Amino acid sequence: MIKKEIIALLLAGGQGSRLGVLTKNVAKPAVLYGGKYRIIDFSLSNCTNSGIDTVGVLTQYQPLKLNSHIGIGKPWDMDRIDGGVTILSPYLKAEIGEWFKGTANAVYQNIHYIDKYSPRYVIILSGDHVYKMNYSKMLDFHKENNADATISVINVPYEEASRYGIMNCHENGKIYEFEEKPRNPKSTLASMGVYIFNWDILREYLIKDNETPGSDNDFGKNVIPAMLNDGKSMWAYQFSGYWKDVGTIQSFWESNMDLVSRVPEFNLYDPEWRIYTPNPVKPAHYIGLNACVKKSIVAEGCEVLGTVINSVLFPGAVVEEGAYIEDSIIMSNSIVKRNTSVKKCIISEWVTIAENCRLGEGEDIPNEYKPGIYNSGITVVGEEARIPAGAVIGKNVMIDIGANEEDFTTLTVESGKSVFKGGVRE
């Protein structure tokens, strides 16, 4: 086996429970984003563009879509003879079989995979974030400082700092303290969940951590503090640019909407830093005779005969004549039929919204079933749902995956209500 200088471990097991129905059947890294991509494409493409050709993807929660999306890594040029992409799922061992308990445990359980390449460095990534980053620059920084570990940080607004793991560093970037979600943050440098370790050191700490009773086996909570305690050389690498954890319905929606602004902060059109994803085999999209499309992004295979404003359309989305889409995200292969209006909604894949419906109108009342998730005025429709003709649906409504005409007891679904598949709540 060829020795690799650096290999990447991509943690893609997160459920992303605050994305509600969007992550009911898929892991968060597999959620669609930006008119064409899945969230994990950004980390994977960053690897490709940074020259990292060996990536282990650790999956756990609902991995089916993720596995078929990644395949043998062709779109990212990772179908390699040596290395390439490997899906690492939890498995049964001789004595015990167990799930990945925490982020550090997930890597611990795959020590043999990393050992196989005997890399000098390991970069730990999360498949939950949307950003473009050159990891090779971070590695240069790591080497320059002779670091044992380097943690990528980003400046966040002071008010938000208490939601993140905060690094307190000296002026030169050396970390002296780490605080997980501090009440009174001493700095605004938040960890992005991107770490570079010297493999021999990390290996030692992973084994130690696994033997520590009561540990959460988490990088942020356990491994990093333990290394700091032992006085390891740990450095903060400051990243500037667009970085979003699209963890909630609102931040997911906002981040998609960021892309439609005139000169988006997050530029997907950079030929030097392409974002790769399996390309659908679909023709270029068609805009009809009476159509109107403004401030939107539209993918291949779409057919727009109606009006689309401030929205994101994924491949194969159809907007029929007289339909009106505003401030919405319409995912792959969904159809909005004649004279239906959709405002501030997230419509998942393969959804059919019949004629003369009105979605996203009414008062802004939080969802009764899950007020913690659906509370920002955005109505979310799950995959393969079918909404009957003439339906009027309010704000913060959740339509379950696969819900169909029969599941709608009335054509009016007021703000804050939900429609469940087969009328059953899970």
Added chain:
Amino acid sequence: MKNVMGIILSGGKSTKLKELSTMRSTLAVPVGGKYRAVDFVLSNMVNSGITNVGVITQYSFRSLMDHLGSGKEWDLDRKTDGLFIFPPFLSDENSGWYRGTADAMYNNLTFLKRSNEEYVVISQGNCVYTTTFDKLLEAHKETDADITIMYREMNDIPVEELTNMGILQVDSTQRVIDFQEKPLNPNSILGSLGTYIIKRELLISLLEESVAHGYYDFVMDIIIKMLNKLKIYGYKYNGYWRSISSVQMYYKCNMELLNPAINKELLGSAKVFTKVKDEAPAKYNEEAEVKNSIIADGCIIEGKVENSVLFRGVTVKRGAVVKDSIIMQGSVVEENSTLNYAILDKNVTLSKNRCLKGEETWPIIIGKNVIV
């Protein structure tokens, strides 16, 4: 169709496509916002289950080679069979130049001999249509023909274009009774699609015989000469079909794709594979006014676009007006410029406040990498 192999021909040098084919093979001419002409026939073969395909090229084949690569996008990067590209080559016996379509196939006889499929589908690579060849094979077997030619009623094609085609007549059993190649006065409106099916062994012996006599063209020297000796039948195709044979046909074909019915017929159900470019989806800004147009990924639109086909990565800036035009990959229409009945090749820049206008029957063409 496991028992069929494919050969794609690239015909002669086309002067009728003017600037569009000076730098590229007619097979590599961009069509419909994201395709190259050859994608259609190649996808038809792949969708028919043909996994052994040879592409014969002659003129300016760099862009075609670039496009086809290893055949990955068509799922033709195989261990056995797959995609083979045959540019002309120099050897003791040949001049380094194909003297005709039969000569081209003859020069690559090894490919035919080494393959083990029973049938060969031979097809012109510059035609836009989507089909599978299963029914052609069925008809071929049913009539027990030696060669079966796909043809179609060319009632939707201007008469002057028929003079660029093979025109045939069939009797009530579909047997071909007359075949004229590029006739000045066509005696029927049944045009050959340039697609034939024939047994591999028969093709080999016909090629050997023909070239031995100093005849090099498949249509002129095999089909027409053998019309009475061989059982040559026709198979009628009724779908949409266009040959990219002239600028007018090129323009007509692209504009027809704006007709939703034709678009659906051509691209609705069939999968047409092409080389992917990993562009981000197209972006429309506030001032965008787009009507009846095909827009590919990677475009950024701030101006007015009507009845046009925009390929990947085209930028139309504020105040610009694009009507009835075709704009290829990477071209830019700067602020306040207007474009009417124009074809912009790849990476053309139309500077600010310029105005270009052609005629519907005579669209103006701007060659590759030009700054106007």
